[in-house]
Amino acid sequence: MEDDYGVIADALRLVRSDFASATREKCVAFIREMDDYELVSQVELGMGQVTYYYILYIIYYILYIIYYILYVIYYILYIIYYYYYFLCY
Numbered sequence: 001m002e003d004d005y006g007v008i009a010d011a012l013r014l015v016r017s018d019f020a021s022a023t024r025e026k027c028v029a030f031i032r033e034m035d036d037y038e039l040v041s042q043v044e045l046g047m048g049q050v051t052y053y054y055i056l057y058i059i060y061y062i063l064y065i066i067y068y069i070l071y072v073i074y075y076i077l078y079i080i081y082y083y084y085y086f087l088c089y
Contacts, residue, residue: 005031
């Protein structure tokens with residue numbers, strides 16, 4: 001049972017800044033005082049925060065890919081324009 005509290009404390013220390021700044025022993029002592037419902041709500045809150053960061057991370061890379069696709073399209077159009085310009089004039 002002692003190890004279970006330690007695993008939960010380690011998980012919460014990854015996703016919550018107040019737990020990350022405290023010592024592991026202090027986190028375990030705090031978790032022991034919680035009832036089950038409160039503990040589950042804290043873990044769900046932390047995991048929701050991680051999910052939020054992953055969503056932002058995915059959106060960032062989607063925009064990054066779109067940027068480079070538009071960059072390539074720009075240079076393709078640039079090459080076509082100058083190719084047409086030199087052939088016609």
